[in-house]
Amino acid sequence: MKKVIDLVPKVLLEALNGNGNLLHPSIVYPEIWEKLIEDNPLNFKFWTLLNKKVRESVPDTFKHEFFAYRNFVVRVETAHCGPDDWKLQKKEERNARCDDIIKLAKELAKKLKGTPFNDNLLNYFDHESYYQNALKNINESTSRWLSNTREHHGDELSPMDIIHIVGVLSPLISETLLSLSEDAKKEIKSSDDVIAKVNATDSNITYFVRLLSDWCNQFFGTPCHELVSLITDTAYDKRITPENVRNKLKGYKRSNGEIEFTNEYINKARIVDDYKDKNIDLE
DSSP states (O other): OOOHHSSSOOOHHHHTTTTTOSSOOSSSOOOHHHHHHHSSHHHHHHHHHHHHHHHHHHTTSSSSHHHHHHHHHHHHHHHHHHHOOOHSSHHHHHHOOOOHHHHHHHHHHHTTTTTTTTGGGGSOOOHHHHHHHHHHHHHHHHHHHHHHHHHGGGGGHHHHHHHHHOOOOOOHHHHHHHHHHHHHHHHHHHOOOSSSTTSTTTTHHHHHHHHHHHHHHHTTTTTOOHHHHHHHHHTTTTOOOHHHHHHHTTTTTOOOOOOOOOHHHHHHHHHOOOOOOOOOOOO
């Protein structure tokens, strides 16, 4: 007879053991996944449902099961981190801040034009990291030419020079600010309250349910009430039924399901991972 551990994807087990490449950064809440691999009927049902949905999503939605599991785990973890200050604000408060951003961004963009400060945005970034990224994307002939150029110029050729040589471009600061103002306009039109009552005792569960349901709806084509209820039950040690999930989704306007990394999640991720590049093996 199969056990729960037999249903858990190999990539997740490797990640929990610290030697896999499922996530970059690493898993932030290992306790959730450790509880989910315990041998009990609810976990058996959860992995059966998830694995079925993942298989159905390949290759139309995800090219490989690896990416489906990775995306799902990241969604669960970001949702479990809870909302940041932005999400906790009411729609009217967020809209007011967006209005300020639009005004200030346009004003600064206008003042920057025609000044020496309206430089290529890349000049304000980490030059070396962009140089290294550029090297990964140039072809072999450009690589040989670049090597010869550096040998000829020696230390005279800075990382910023090389970025320009290999054709890595970025917009002007003023152009970026105008793009920012446009994004703020879109936020005003689309932003909705993710949490019905911010101060409710179970607002964290509501947030978790809604974000995970959004993700399932986008990538699996259904809100997956039972699947969401099972993992919510485990994540919060509280009995959550599919009906509870349905109730938390009533009157809620779905988002696009895209993963948003909150500041809290990014900070926690930095603690558990050094952001070193990892080679992903899909076999």
